[in-house]
Amino acid sequence: MVMIFGKPLPLLFGQLLLGIINGSFYAMLSMGLAIIFGLLRIINFAHGAMFMVGAFVTWALLTYLHIGYWGALICAPVIVGIFGIALERLFIRRIYKLDILYGLLLTFGIAQVLQGLATNYFGVSGVSYDPPASLARVVNLGFMYLPVYRGFVVIAAILICFCTWFVIEKTRLGALLRAATENPSLVQAFGVNVPRLIALTFGGGVALAALAGVLAAPLYSVNPDMGSDLIDTVFAVVVIGGMGSIGGAVLTGFGLGVIEGFTDVFYPPGSAVVVFVVMAIVLLARPAGLFGKTA
Amino acid sequence: MLGFSRTQSVALAVLVLVVIAAPFLLYPIVVMQVMCYAIFAMGTNLLMGSVGLLSLGQAAYFGLGGYVAGYLVQSVGLTPELGIIAGGAAGALLGTGFGWLAIRRQDIYFAMVTLALAQIVYFAAVQATGFTGGENGIQGIARGDLFGHLPLKSDHAMYVVVAVIFLAGVVFVHRIVNSPFGQVVKAVRDNEPRMISLGYRTDAYKGMIFVLAALFAGVAGATKAMVMGIVTLSDVGATTSGLVVLMVLLGGIGTIFGPIVGAAIVVAMQYYLAPFGAWVIVIQGAIFMVCVLVFRRGIIGEVAFRLRTPL
Numbered sequence: 001m002v003m004i005f006g007k008p009l010p011l012l013f014g015q016l017l018l019g020i021i022n023g024s025f026y027a028m029l030s031m032g033l034a035i036i037f038g039l040l041r042i043i044n045f046a047h048g049a050m051f052m053v054g055a056f057v058t059w060a061l062l063t064y065l066h067i068g069y070w071g072a073l074i075c076a077p078v079i080v081g082i083f084g085i086a087l088e089r090l091f092i093r094r095i096y097k098l099d100i101l102y103g104l105l106l107t108f109g110i111a112q113v114l115q116g117l118a119t120n121y122f123g124v125s126g127v128s129y130d131p132p133a134s135l136a137r138v139v140n141l142g143f144m145y146l147p148v149y150r151g152f153v154v155i156a157a158i159l160i161c162f163c164t165w166f167v168i169e170k171t172r173l174g175a176l177l178r179a180a181t182e183n184p185s186l187v188q189a190f191g192v193n194v195p196r197l198i199a200l201t202f203g204g205g206v207a208l209a210a211l212a213g214v215l216a217a218p219l220y221s222v223n224p225d226m227g228s229d230l231i232d233t234v235f236a237v238v239v240i241g242g243m244g245s246i247g248g249a250v251l252t253g254f255g256l257g258v259i260e261g262f263t264d265v266f267y268p269p270g271s272a273v274v275v276f277v278v279m280a281i282v283l284l285a286r287p288a289g290l291f292g293k294t295a
Numbered sequence: 296m297l298g299f300s301r302t303q304s305v306a307l308a309v310l311v312l313v314v315i316a317a318p319f320l321l322y323p324i325v326v327m328q329v330m331c332y333a334i335f336a337m338g339t340n341l342l343m344g345s346v347g348l349l350s351l352g353q354a355a356y357f358g359l360g361g362y363v364a365g366y367l368v369q370s371v372g373l374t375p376e377l378g379i380i381a382g383g384a385a386g387a388l389l390g391t392g393f394g395w396l397a398i399r400r401q402d403i404y405f406a407m408v409t410l411a412l413a414q415i416v417y418f419a420a421v422q423a424t425g426f427t428g429g430e431n432g433i434q435g436i437a438r439g440d441l442f443g444h445l446p447l448k449s450d451h452a453m454y455v456v457v458a459v460i461f462l463a464g465v466v467f468v469h470r471i472v473n474s475p476f477g478q479v480v481k482a483v484r485d486n487e488p489r490m491i492s493l494g495y496r497t498d499a500y501k502g503m504i505f506v507l508a509a510l511f512a513g514v515a516g517a518t519k520a521m522v523m524g525i526v527t528l529s530d531v532g533a534t535t536s537g538l539v540v541l542m543v544l545l546g547g548i549g550t551i552f553g554p555i556v557g558a559a560i561v562v563a564m565q566y567y568l569a570p571f572g573a574w575v576i577v578i579q580g581a582i583f584m585v586c587v588l589v590f591r592r593g594i595i596g597e598v599a600f601r602l603r604t605p606l
Contacts, residue, residue: 037403043403043406043407091584091588094588095587095588098591099347100402100403101347101349101402101403101406102587102591103403104349104351104403104406105349105540105544105583105586105587106583106584106587106588108537108540108580108583109579109580109581109582109583109584109586109587110580110584111580112537112576112577112579112580112583113576113577113580113581113584114580115576115580116573116574116575116576116577116578116579116580117573117577119572119573119576120572120573120574120577228533232410232411232414232533233414235407235410235411236407236411236414238407239400239404239407239408239411269422272418272421273414273415273418273419275411276411276412276414276415277415279408279411280396280412280415283396283399283400283408284396284399287399287400
């Protein structure tokens with residue numbers, strides 16, 4: 001068997017794949033956080049909860065409405081996005097003029113409510129969700145066995161990240177969004193309905209989280225804590241990458257996923273904290289983050 | 296008295312009376328728990344109120360203080376007061392390191408950094424089973440004898456110790472906030488660039504407040520370990536960090552007595568709502584939302600605003 005650094009090659013490739021998959025979720029979630037932060041100037045602590053809600057909606061669509069995976073891929077983000085817009089209209093909109101920290105506290109409360117409700121209805125252990133039949137295979141790549149669904153998740157995540165980047169950087173809607181981030185009152189003076197743009201941005205951001213949740217549903221057990229387990233790491237990713245650019249958030253997300261995967265091979269107890277340690281090092285060396293412009 | 300204003304003196308007198316009367320009316324263990332969390336919340340309020348920094352990782356210092364005190368008293372055989380001192384010192388030491396890192400970033404980044412650093416401590420506590428007992432925690436810590444002579448086995452003896460630490464904490468916080476140092480810290484919160492231009496090393500002031508907050512958390516965690524005789528992973532977990540922020544927010548950010556009221560309400564809520572399981576989390580989340588949306592001054596803050604005097 002081929003060995004690298006004293007570890008069998010299939011194990012290394014397996015961990016690399018796991019790392020890239022985790023990285024996909026870090027990338028999708030930190031991208032959504034960055035988009036929301038750009039325009040709303042709040043850190044959406046409920047982002048992990050939206051990811052969790054997305055996964056539960058996927059399960060509910062199948063169980064109650066018999067809408068399968070492919071339908072859920074469209075429906076779940078739309079449902080959660082509308083829910084997000086409602087949250088923005090009802091609550092979040094009221095605190096824009098306040099200190100930036102109140103946004104964090106408010107969304108923290110929203111996250112707790114959602115997580116508590118999910119625990120009440122589904123229990124701590126949650127529910128399971130099978131991958132679609134067409135993807136529930138394993139192919140032999142020669143150097144390793146690849147479960148097709150995992151490969152699909154990675155490709156889908158890259159596609160989603162690219163599409164989001166394209167919308168924001170290359171379309172008229174994206175240009176409006178960037179302009180409103182820069183100077184909301186000026187954009188409003190040009191006749192753009194900025195409050196509506198803000199609501200749509202929040203809805204779009206949490207829809208991205210929900211989409212990640214749909215992708216995650218067949219991979220992990222669908223449980224109330226799945227979002228809160230992830231969000232702490234995603235916050236560290238955001239601190240490392242800085243929230244200045246979407247590309248930076250995506251790159252940092254994938255990179256840290258891979259680092260985490262390899263740490264698991266060479267020093268398993270370190271895999272849970274390696275992202276946070278990297279964060280501490282980055283804070284020492286580049287306090288503004290790898291891609292950040294200001295502190 | 297001690298630099299307290301007239302209204303504050305009245306409030307302090309009421310507080311002392313409540314502390315004296317409480318063990319005869321309520322279950323002493325619960326009141327002691329309230330006082331421990333109040334110490335914890337007062338420290339956190341130093342950060343949130345005086346210098347305007349929101350930390351989402353205060354449980355790291357609280358849990359570490361508890362583990363250090365529990366371990367030293369149970370496995371090394373130190374007396375309880377030394378355990379509490381060591382717990383506070385451990386919290387302050389960790390706070391020195393983490394604070395040095397965290398104050399490099401501001402606002403929301405600061406909050407996220409403290410959260411992430413606290414996760415390191417949590418995962419370390421999960422794995423260092425020889426020290427923390429892992430999933431089981433440190434259980435059955437005997438309270439031992441204060442100064443090696445006064446047995447603390449009875450709840451009433453322990454109550455006196457906790458009450459003394461708690462009231463000393465209240466006076467100490469008031470002294471910090473109203474000292475020249477406290478005034479500089481407030482100025483740093485209100486206009487940092489101006490303070491820098493006046494020649495103050497603002498990061499050093501923020502760092503000192505961070506260490507003080509960690510010290511309070513460590514002492515609170517250690518004292519709670521002595522009271523309950525148990526330290527578990529939940530003491531060092533993110534939920535505890537969220538709870539203490541809720542206590543401060545509910546009681547009133549930047550007030551002296553707010554965190555105490557907040558701690559009393561949150562502990563009482565956990566106690567009485569325990570049979571409802573996960574609904575506790577839902578209710579706590581809802582209180583968070585209500586506080587932020589319509590009740591930002593908090594209970595004591597609102598009273599102080601109506602009376603037009605600091606409390």
